[in-house]
Amino acid sequence: MAKIQMKTPLVEMDGDEMTRILWKMIKDELLLPFIDLKTEYYDLGLEYRDQTNDQVTYDSAKAALKYGVAVKCATITPNAARVKEYNLKEMYKSPNGTIRAIMDGTVFRAPIIVKGIEPYVRTWKKPITIARHAYGDVYKATEMKIPGPGKVELVYTPKEGEEVRELVHEYDCAGVAQGMHNLLPSITSFARSCFNYALDTRQDLWFATKDTISKKYDHTFKDVFQELYDTEYKDKFEAAGIEYFYTLIDDAVARVVKSEGGYIWACKNYDGDVMSDMVATAFGSLAMMTSVLVTPDGKYEYEAAHGTVQRHYYKYLKGEETSTNSVATIFAWSGALRKRGQLDELPELINFADCLEAATIETIEEGYMTKDLALVSTLPEIHPLNSEEFIRAIAERLAKKLEK
Numbered sequence: 001m002a003k004i005q006m007k008t009p010l011v012e013m014d015g016d017e018m019t020r021i022l023w024k025m026i027k028d029e030l031l032l033p034f035i036d037l038k039t040e041y042y043d044l045g046l047e048y049r050d051q052t053n054d055q056v057t058y059d060s061a062k063a064a065l066k067y068g069v070a071v072k073c074a075t076i077t078p079n080a081a082r083v084k085e086y087n088l089k090e091m092y093k094s095p096n097g098t099i100r101a102i103m104d105g106t107v108f109r110a111p112i113i114v115k116g117i118e119p120y121v122r123t124w125k126k127p128i129t130i131a132r133h134a135y136g137d138v139y140k141a142t143e144m145k146i147p148g149p150g151k152v153e154l155v156y157t158p159k160e161g162e163e164v165r166e167l168v169h170e171y172d173c174a175g176v177a178q179g180m181h182n183l184l185p186s187i188t189s190f191a192r193s194c195f196n197y198a199l200d201t202r203q204d205l206w207f208a209t210k211d212t213i214s215k216k217y218d219h220t221f222k223d224v225f226q227e228l229y230d231t232e233y234k235d236k237f238e239a240a241g242i243e244y245f246y247t248l249i250d251d252a253v254a255r256v257v258k259s260e261g262g263y264i265w266a267c268k269n270y271d272g273d274v275m276s277d278m279v280a281t282a283f284g285s286l287a288m289m290t291s292v293l294v295t296p297d298g299k300y301e302y303e304a305a306h307g308t309v310q311r312h313y314y315k316y317l318k319g320e321e322t323s324t325n326s327v328a329t330i331f332a333w334s335g336a337l338r339k340r341g342q343l344d345e346l347p348e349l350i351n352f353a354d355c356l357e358a359a360t361i362e363t364i365e366e367g368y369m370t371k372d373l374a375l376v377s378t379l380p381e382i383h384p385l386n387s388e389e390f391i392r393a394i395a396e397r398l399a400k401k402l403e404k
């Protein structure tokens with residue numbers, strides 16, 4: 001069988017630990033036998049990041065902007081223990097943070113749904129995709145402990161013109177205070193990414209804040225979304241048969257729990273942080289969450305939502321058997337290949353991505369899965385596999401699908 005051809009290379013960002021091992025297995029067993037794979041390779045493994053003083057991370061993000069589609073392996077975000085373990089020159093920033101800052105994108109996270117892994121919420125039938133605004137609010141806040149009586153004010157000193165003051169509180173006792181901010185361009189980019197992604201995936205978009213209480217801050221988010229929708233997206237949404245829907249965050253939470261799923265839920269930074277963990281857990285497994293960073297002008301970086309699975313890697317290094325779930329990483333590849341196929345008009349590549357995902361889901365639904373899933377699956381007959389056996393089981397089914 002002739003290998004499937006590509007036009008534009010994918011930006012490939014390799015990573016760390018167990019996911020780096022899975023990365024190679026996925027390429028060797030699931031991609032290279034079938035595709036004449038074109039990638040521009042960046043090694044974001046911690047050793048090479050250290051050798052290049054993290055330049056490789058910046059370069060990879062710029063390449064993602066240049067080519068438009070990237071696929072990323074999980075990477076270590078160094079902490080004090082990692083600095084020691086890898087003898088690092090410095091405690092580099094999170095690669096995901098760096099890439100997000102350069103690409104100015106929004107992260108969309110969605111669960112992969114398979115029979116036998118049942119969501120804890122029994123009404124959920126389709127994935128719920130969470131879009132988290134990744135700038136500002138409490139994550140860039142300034143805080144103060146107030147030792148005793150006195151007054152706290154917000155002061156705006158414009159470049160030109162009159163100073164503006166607002167009283168935060170007149171304290172007659174000790175307390176705390178916090179000042180946070182956001183920026184119109186960032187909120188607008190967030191809104192644009194959400195509208196585009198909804199059109200791209202043909203799903204409704206929900207957005208919720210606490211605008212009844214936060215009449216200027218949250219209300220601005222609501223207004224930015226509404227204005228952009230009315231001026232640029234309303235017609236496109238109607239043509240695509242999808243809906244934009246704004247509600248209060250409390251109402252959204254209640255509706256989400258009673259819903260079937262199948263929509264995008266756009267969240268402010270803090271709401272997205274909290275709700276994405278809730279949604280991921282309620283869908284059954286962190287190892288089944290995909291993640292894609294989308295820029296307002298339609299550049300994409302695909303990855304798994306989980307980390308480098310360090311505990312499994314140390315077992316692997318000792319020569320012990322591992323059973324690490326590669327599904328989210330496989331879906332990062334299929335997502336990136338499908339997008340490349342769409343942009344370059346390569347139906348065979350799109351078909352390959354569909355077959356790869358279908359083969360993966362079929363493998364699990366036929367009872368062949370890694371241990372993390374075997375523990376929670378409700379299927380009557382389950383065959384737990386090790387990391388490599390699972391990928392081979394997918395490869396067999398994939399080859400059959402592609403022959404057809």
Ligand code: NAP
Nearest residue numbers: 074075076077287305306307308309310311324325326372
């Ligand atoms: P983790 O790698 O997500 O793993 C936490 C635990 O979740 C694992 O020990 C494992 O549980 C389970 N798990 C996660 N993914 C799994 C998979 N694919 N298959 C089977 N089980 C899976 O999180 P972490 O241990 O907190 O972080 C490890 C490193 O990853 C850190 O250095 C962190 O900086 C990095 N990280 C990177 C990203 C990213 O690049 N996007 C995201 C998060 C964390 P059991 O041990 O019980 O089997």
Ligand code: MG
Nearest residue numbers: 272273274277
């Ligand atoms: Mg969180």
